[in-house]
Amino acid sequence: MTAIDTAFNYLGFASHATLARAGGDLLSAFTVSTKVGYFPASGGRARHSIDPVELRAALVRTIRDLGRAPDVVFLHNPEASMAAGDRGQEQLAAACGVLAEAALVGACGAWGIATWNLRAVAALATPLPAVPDVLMVRSGLLVGHEVLVAGEILARRWDVPVERRWGMSPFGGDLAGPPWRWSDPRIFLADAAGEPTAVQAAFRVAFELPMVGAVAVSTDRPDHLRELVDATGLAANAEFIGGYRRLLAERSARQIC
Incomplete structure (x- = not known):
């Protein structure tokens, strides 16, 4: 096993710190991918956001908790808080810009989009100003035709x-x-x-x-x-x-x- 995938919100928003503590010096031997897009909310729940300010803060905390820059950072289910139409296009473009900039300055090795319902993303007509290096989608025998085609x-x-x-x-x-x-x-x-x-x-x-x-x-x-x-x-x-x-x-x- 050479790769570990996690997310900012996993394990009650403690996955990065837990992984760093458990892995120690061995963590550098693994490719680590993570995701940003969910944030703590009242009552121990999580809320979704692709606001650029929050995404930047999540990236800073991710590097701090992991003790290193992740190899890949995904925008986590952007469809969960995208508005319809042109507004959604603007939101997605701004969020992708944050991750593309992070990769450019070395805050991550590469960036991507992880989407559960990628039909909402595929329906956008205007090209993004920056396109992802990696795409994560649902796979397997239980995935329907429309989702397979959209991916x-x-x-x-x-x-x-x-x-x-x-x-x-x-x-x-x-x-x-x-x-x-x-x-x-x-x-x-x-x-x-x-x-x-x-x-x-x-x-x-x-x-x-x-x-x-x-x-x-x-x-x-x-x-x-x-x-x-x-x-x-x-x-x-x-x-x-x-x-x-x-x-x-x-x-x-x-x-x-």
């Missing part, structure tokens, strides 16, 4: 190569619930040699839906993490995955009609 549109628009497209939430948050209890994603593997698990198959396929170079996943079990790392060596069945994409597109077309 691919953004990647092409911003000329983000596959290795800098990252996936997240490959299991939809819960491996114990449906559809994982009654489905077998191993049908999407090109070769089932070695008896891979259904979890491994679902994780491997998340690199194909959409095509991404990395997938962020959380776990508190070393054995589960080892299982997922081993899954990256599996081969996917391109024909079956292409057929699945066509089924998703047909289902979406029927719903629109």
